[in-house]
Amino acid sequence: MRRIIFWLSVFVFIGGAVFGMVKLLQNSSGGGGAALISAVFSGDNMKGSKESKVVLVEYSDFQCPACAAYYPLVKEAAKEFADDAQFVYRHFPLSQIHRNAELAARAAEAAGRQGKFWEMHDIIFEKQSEWASEKNARELFRQYAETLGLDLERFSQDIDSSGVISKVADDYRGGFDSGVNSTPTFFLNGQKLQNPRSYDEFRTIIRKAIEQNP
Amino acid sequence: MMNLEQSLEKQSSKIPKWIVYAFLIVSAAGFVDATYLAVKHYSGSPVSCSIIQGCERVLTSRYAVVYGVPVALLGSIYYTVIFVLTAAFIDTKRRAVLSYAARFTFVGFIAALWFLYLQVFVIRAICFYCIVSAVSSVALFILGMLVLSRK
Numbered sequence: 001m002r003r004i005i006f007w008l009s010v011f012v013f014i015g016g017a018v019f020g021m022v023k024l025l026q027n028s029s030g031g032g033g034a035a036l037i038s039a040v041f042s043g044d045n046m047k048g049s050k051e052s053k054v055v056l057v058e059y060s061d062f063q064c065p066a067c068a069a070y071y072p073l074v075k076e077a078a079k080e081f082a083d084d085a086q087f088v089y090r091h092f093p094l095s096q097i098h099r100n101a102e103l104a105a106r107a108a109e110a111a112g113r114q115g116k117f118w119e120m121h122d123i124i125f126e127k128q129s130e131w132a133s134e135k136n137a138r139e140l141f142r143q144y145a146e147t148l149g150l151d152l153e154r155f156s157q158d159i160d161s162s163g164v165i166s167k168v169a170d171d172y173r174g175g176f177d178s179g180v181n182s183t184p185t186f187f188l189n190g191q192k193l194q195n196p197r198s199y200d201e202f203r204t205i206i207r208k209a210i211e212q213n214p
Numbered sequence: 215m216m217n218l219e220q221s222l223e224k225q226s227s228k229i230p231k232w233i234v235y236a237f238l239i240v241s242a243a244g245f246v247d248a249t250y251l252a253v254k255h256y257s258g259s260p261v262s263c264s265i266i267q268g269c270e271r272v273l274t275s276r277y278a279v280v281y282g283v284p285v286a287l288l289g290s291i292y293y294t295v296i297f298v299l300t301a302a303f304i305d306t307k308r309r310a311v312l313s314y315a316a317r318f319t320f321v322g323f324i325a326a327l328w329f330l331y332l333q334v335f336v337i338r339a340i341c342f343y344c345i346v347s348a349v350s351s352v353a354l355f356i357l358g359m360l361v362l363s364r365k
Contacts (some may be wrong), residue, residue, distance in 0.1 A: 003305060006301070006304070006305060007301070007305070010297070010298065010301045013242065014245070014294060014297070014298075017245060017246050017249055018249055018253065021246075021249050021250050021253040021254075022253050024250075025250075025253055025254055061263055064262075064263035065263070065271070065274040066262050066263055066274075067263065094263055094264075097263070097271065097339060098263070181264060182262035182263055182264040183262060183263045183264075184262065185262075195262065
């Protein structure tokens with residue numbers, strides 16, 4: 001009898017640990033009711049409907065593989081809900097672990113000064129593996145700017161301008177104050193989201209918010 | 215004389231309880247740690263990038279998966295084997311069972327060294343969960359050597 005109890009507890013432990021981990025990972029990763037402190041303002045990079053009451057704010061790092069994995073999902077959602085929601089991209093470069101992240105954010109902002117933030121944002125994510133560990137990422141960003149037909153001289157000036165540098169720093173600070181500690185972090189109407197696991201889940205969350213805020 | 219020798223042998227061959235329980239606890243800890251990463255791998259959501267950890271770089275590197283199998287799952291299986299063998303020793307008191315476990319820790323030790331090397335010199339990022347696993351594996355190896363040395 002004691003042996004049965006002993007072995008039962010051994011297997012209950014193993015099974016329980018696996019089950020516990022699955023549950024833990026389903027419930028954790030964000031959520032928790034953290035709220036976004038800084039509201040959307042005119043300096044934000046946004047797309048979608050300005051009149052919409054539904055706002056999705058993403059704090060992201062161009063060099064983060066998870067952000068690159070979410071990039072097509074967000075892009076798809078922004079297309080699908082273009083008339084019903086606003087999509088805001090804010091920088092949260094994790095410079096301690098991603099050495100080119102901050103420069104990438106500045107490159108996107110510099111392109112934004114010429115009206116092509118989202119185009120640059122797309123290229124930077126799509127080519128993440130190309131520039132991520134590159135010593136001279138600056139040159140690659142310049143090439144991307146060229147393919148977008150930007151004024152290269154202006155781009156080179158803007159990327160190092162104090163305005164662009166402080167925009168990225170302000171985004172980071174705002175995210176930090178709102179409790180962002182990993183990327184990507186999404187806030188839907190100010191509430192921190194648990195990162196969706198699929199496009200369907202993402203779409204369902206956004207659709208629900210749209211229905212609740214007609 | 216014979217008696218003395220026999221009793222000496224009997225005494226020296228007895229494995230202290232603390233070693234056995236340390237084996238059990240450390241393998242359980244390694245199991246929980248590796249299982250967490252394995253479940254995370256299969257849960258589908260990308261590992262977020264975090265301020266404090268380099269985990270996402272380590273876990274999304276090509277070294278995290280061998281022939282389609284995440285190394286975390288291999289780790290999880292490894293710790294399960296050690297854990298079950300230790301439990302079997304506690305149950306049966308058969309020394310051979312613990313010896314198998316002790317010899318098997320060599321595999322974990324080599325794996326731990328390899329993954330540490332990859333993190334420090336190749337990927338150049340450290341993942342906290344992987345360090346926990348490396349510490350568990352090295353501890354199990356030391357315990358395993360203690361077991362084997364008590365012939």
